[in-house]
Amino acid sequence: MLPKMMKAVQQHEFGGPEVLRYENAPMPVLKAGEVLVQVHAVGINPPDWYLREGYKMLPPEWQPQVTFPLVLGTDISGVVKAVAEDVKGFCIGDEVFAMVRFPSGLAGGSRGYAQYVSVPVSEIAVKPEGINHVHAASTPMSLLTAWQFLVDLGHDEPNPLQANRHAPVALDGKTVLVNGAAGGVGHFAVQVAKLKGARVIAVASGKHETLLRELGADGIIDYTKTKPEDLVRDVDLVVDAVGGPTTGRFLRTIKRGGALFPIFPLGFLETEEANKVGVTVSATQVRSNGMQLAELGRLLNSGVIRPVIDSTYPLADAGKAHERATRGHIQGKLVLEVLR
Known part of the structure; x- marks a missing residue:
């Protein structure tokens, strides 16, 4: 018999980490096409703190x-x-992982910081046996972002970020520079690019060099000592996992006919300059996709791709996890563990 109430982290106003409250909340109501998941772990992503603040940017x-x-x-x-x-293919007791209702739940409809969450069956996949719940929860948004940018978009929805459909580029034998390579999306982008046959140059703080070489990076640039745009030329693709207004600095590093993929493109205005130098600039919005997550689950299970955990916190300490996020320089992912 399922309880009528559960514990969840809720906020009653926009603000900083202090607005996150661990309190009683009603259980989700299961709808057609959904499963109810008892949550063991929750991965933290930038949209979490963007929404917490009210998407002020x-x-x-x-x-x-x-x-x-x-x-x-x-x-x-x-x-x-x-x-x-009406659900087929999943049963009570199955261990699963998912990115829930994104971007459709952008206004808070995902509701992952809780003991239970309802999930559309199209968005879930069987959790890889080879990793635990903490590592599984750390992967969906960041790994799907890397995969949809670099390998397979996985949908035909209109692109909210640009007029044209985002198109991944061939990676085999190409040189790819990944900025923010030790972060959530970045450390997966390094691994996905290597999996697809690229030579990878990773840009990160020097303290992450050992990890990034373990993940397959062929070269490391310590941005605290050298500006990558002053050092690198003629790469085929730059994946800027930091993005924002400064992403234009990488245009000079890319050969004519190459591409720049800013993961966070807002504020980048130098598309005219990109056209002048013959560089394609393209971005997309990551979307929930259970079929892709199942494919990626097989790579996670085999160890071909591995998630990196910066630190974990109890669900009740979500505010502390968000405080950690504000300090930046995260190696991999932050994860909340849920008491049962």
């Missing part, structure tokens, strides 16, 4: 309209506790 007309109390979180790993009558 967006123009007012783009800011999502939310209803409080708000529950953050998209990336979960746990055990199926109930299935809707």
Whole structure:
């Protein structure tokens, strides 16, 4: 018999980490096409703190309209506790992981910071046996982002970030520079590019060099000592996992006919300059995709791709995890562990 109430991290206003409250909340109501997952771990991602603050970096007309109390979180790993009558392929007791309702839940409809979450069956996949719930929860958004940018977009939805459809480029035998290579998306982008046959140059603080070489990076640039745009020329692709207004500095590092993929493209305005130097600039919005997650699960299970955990926190300490995020320089991912 499932309980009527659960514990969740809710917020009743926008603000800093201090607005996150661990408190009682109603259980999710299961709808057609969904499964109910008892959450064991929750991965933390930048959209979590963007939403916590109210997406202040967006123009007012783009800011999502939310209803409080708000529950953050998209990336979960746990055990199926109930299935809707129309659901096939998943059963009570299955261990699963998912990126829940993204970007459709951008205004707080994902509700991952909780003991239970309802998930559309199209968005879940069986958790890889070779990794635990903490590592599984750390992967969905960051790894799907790297995969959809670099390998397979996985959908035909209109691109909210540009007029044209994002198109990955061939990586075999190419040179790829990954900026922010030790972070959540970056450390997966390094591994995905290597998996697809690229030579990878990783840009990160020097303290991450050992890890990045273990993940397959062929070269390391310590940005605290050298500006990569002053050192590198003629790469085929730059994946800027930091992005933002400064991403234009990488245009000079890319050969004509190459590409620049800013993971966070907002604020980047130098598309005219990119056209002048013959560089394609393209970005996309990561989207939930259970089929892709199942494919990636096989790579995680075999160890071909491995997640890196910076640190873990109890769900009740979500505010402390967000405080850690504000300090930056995260190696891999932050994860919340859920008491059962």
